[in-house]
Amino acid sequence: MIRSLLLSAAILLSLSLQAGSIQSKNTATTDSAYPHTLVATFGTGCFWCTEAIFEELEGVVKVTAGYSGGHVANPTYKEVCTGTTGHAECLNIEYDPTKISFDELLEVFWQTHDPTSLNKQGNDTGTQYRSVIFYHNNQQKKTVEKYIKELNKSGAWKKPIVTSLEPFVIFYPAEAYHQEYYLKNGQQSYCHFVIRPEVEKFEKVFSSKLKKNAKK
Numbered sequence: 001m002i003r004s005l006l007l008s009a010a011i012l013l014s015l016s017l018q019a020g021s022i023q024s025k026n027t028a029t030t031d032s033a034y035p036h037t038l039v040a041t042f043g044t045g046c047f048w049c050t051e052a053i054f055e056e057l058e059g060v061v062k063v064t065a066g067y068s069g070g071h072v073a074n075p076t077y078k079e080v081c082t083g084t085t086g087h088a089e090c091l092n093i094e095y096d097p098t099k100i101s102f103d104e105l106l107e108v109f110w111q112t113h114d115p116t117s118l119n120k121q122g123n124d125t126g127t128q129y130r131s132v133i134f135y136h137n138n139q140q141k142k143t144v145e146k147y148i149k150e151l152n153k154s155g156a157w158k159k160p161i162v163t164s165l166e167p168f169v170i171f172y173p174a175e176a177y178h179q180e181y182y183l184k185n186g187q188q189s190y191c192h193f194v195i196r197p198e199v200e201k202f203e204k205v206f207s208s209k210l211k212k213n214a215k216k
Helices: 002-019 047-054 077-081 102-111 138-154 189-205
Strands: 038-044 060-068 088-095 131-135 164-167 171-173
Touching: 038 047, 038 102, 047 060, 047 088, 047 102, 047 189, 088 131, 088 171, 102 138, 102 189, 131 138, 138 164
Parallel strands: 131 164
Antiparallel strands: 038 088, 038 131, 060 088, 060 171
16 A cells, blocks of 8 residues: 555656646635635545644644535534535645645645545545545646646556546534544544554655654
8 A cells, every 4th residue: 555655646746846836826715814824625535534634744734624515504514424415524724835835735635535436435425525626716726637637647546536626615614523533532443443544654655744743
């Protein structure tokens, strides 16, 4: 698995170097306490798993678990889990573009879930678990489209990428008990047997991109 991740990471690094850093102003409508940050909104299946990963990246200021892409205002976790609200579980990632680029965030996005699995990640099934990127501006959209095209061409995965590319409209933060779930519940069986192995694999592949206090 690590060998596969390293191979895909090498392809993604090459694409990232070609694309360069995204420096355009972000047009997200979410409020931020950090005026100089940009925002990326990613859905990778269950937000408990990847929230812990993105929080470790140098340059990431804040990660909020929540819901986007649906048609019901202020949805609850229970409502989203029915699969009828149209929302995806996702992460709103505020980051400092002088320390980490949108391309680098995408590199982690592709590596930390299966972008070829339609409406399913592991045992979690439903449109609320879809692989999705909610783009905040046209530059983000063009960048993601380029990655999808080049990754499919490269054969990084055996199946084609099915990640949905949707315009960002609004993000609803999830309930408080979902925030920093792995940090607060690390000894629970789900965290120990599901999230921890994924975090450890990520730390091995992306060790150079981690915050100093996240490095082992």
